[in-house]
Amino acid sequence: MKNVYKKGLISLLVLLMIMPLACAHNLYIETDTSPGIPVNTPHEIDAKILFGHPDDPESFYLADMRDIMIYTPDGTSYNLDPEARDNYWLVQIILEQPGDYILVAERQPSVYNPKSHGGPDEPRLTVEHAKTVINAGTQENWYLTPDIEFDVVPLVNPYNLRSGDTFKAQILFNGEPIEGTYMAAPADQDIHSQNQAGKTDENGIFSVTIDKPGMWQVQGQFAVEEPGTWEGTHYEYTAYRTTMTLWANPSHDSRVSELEYQLNEVQDANSKLQKEVNHISSHLESASQASSQPLAYAGFGIALMALVLVGWIMISQKRK
Template sequence: MRRLYLSLLVVAGLVALGSGHMLFAVFPEEVSEASDVNIWITYSHDAEGETAPQLARAEVIGPAGTEGLSLAERDGGLAGTVEVGDPGCYILDFEMEPTFFDPAWIGFSGAASFLPKAGRAVIPVGSAGDCAFSSGEGLEIVPQGDMGALGLGDRFRAEALWNGEGLGGDYAAMVVKSPQDVLTVLHASDSEVEGTTSDGTIEFDLSSPGLWVLSFEATVEESGTWTATSDDPSGRYREGESLDYDQIAPTGYLSFWCGR
């Protein structure tokens, strides 16, 4: 089995050496209605001095509608509270500040890529029912079936969508927190599952209980121009600069619990 950073190289090439993060949310395995749920969004990257993820958007999609999520830096991640009301499916939906990579920067030939990254976490409460929410925008990993009933040995199913349509690509899934773990700070380990899908359909058996993170990577052959929303940490571009790309290389993550 490969480490996650090797998987990331498939999409972004050598750019992963500098930004090979895995974006996911940590939250309790069991959540009751009418409660406040503490969540923590992290890279799970063990580089010394790592900063919290830079998010462009963070919101909660629940039975009562969509609300913005207030977050504050804590322990190298972003902490917040989700107010849970009625039973149902609560989805944390968050998006990183996108980036850009041109192989010519490091002396290689190849396509310049626009690199959006998005994450979701599914928090089922009571009879959660269907959690297959899709906004129809960007890259989404949309789970299928009742996420509240997932247990060891069950078959997990999801669809990877790009602007609402199935998208082929590579995926990997791993367990980042077991039910008995009490530590908050987590680090990625070996993948439990790895595969490729031609149409966005993802299926695998849940081999361990715990908090799973599914990552999906793809390449969309679409050119365009991106206006940088922030400065590149390496100084290769500045906020407001227009950058032409040859392709889009999106990455998506989905966090969910598998019970015992």
């Protein structure tokens, strides 16, 4: 069987070279939760199952789904019934327990021949999954593996990432490490541009540099060269791919820079306010010496207090 896997890997490398031409769509998941911020349970969230490219929203269309499963922190799992929207599937998930939930979607397998887009005449059966980890508390079980044929398993916390971090993962075929290929990209880039792509090591392990904040797609791929037929259509091999959705926060350095910038703004505003206070104080002193009327002194005093109050309001707004 190892020889079959090796042949499959060679075929898949050819497939990776023609993918940009084929503009292959990806199955992936988006949720409405914030990265690194656990929600309080019980809590209901929405998740979208999309088929297309996040950098090209017009590419989306409804994929024929085979299964959508949620794996809960206590190890149980159940199917979700999706609602069809214009160009994506919507599922609602109730997070009842604290911990990590793993959402997995699988579309119906389909046969595709690269020949239709100018590639070699090598029809393949594509088996595709999408997954993401949803954090709902301090308990961590993001490393658990759902019951799927081909999986991308994180080796580091996938929802505690920041820009500049390295995401490390491993691909498994039928629960066993296997050498394959990978590719990754942020949401505003085409994953098929292969800016970060390559072969895993012999144990299926690979690393991706998260060089910007926001949503990322990380995809593992593997092929088995074994001819067959699917719904009456012949194929030469089966291509497996699973796309994991990640979210990365801005780096600590960028957050510190932002706070330093805000502090400088507050200090500048405070400096300008102090100059105005000194200026009014000077005028107030001159006016009080030139006039014996108490009302004039009181008027300048009130003006000074009002200016100080306005200044501190401005500073408070900048601090926010």
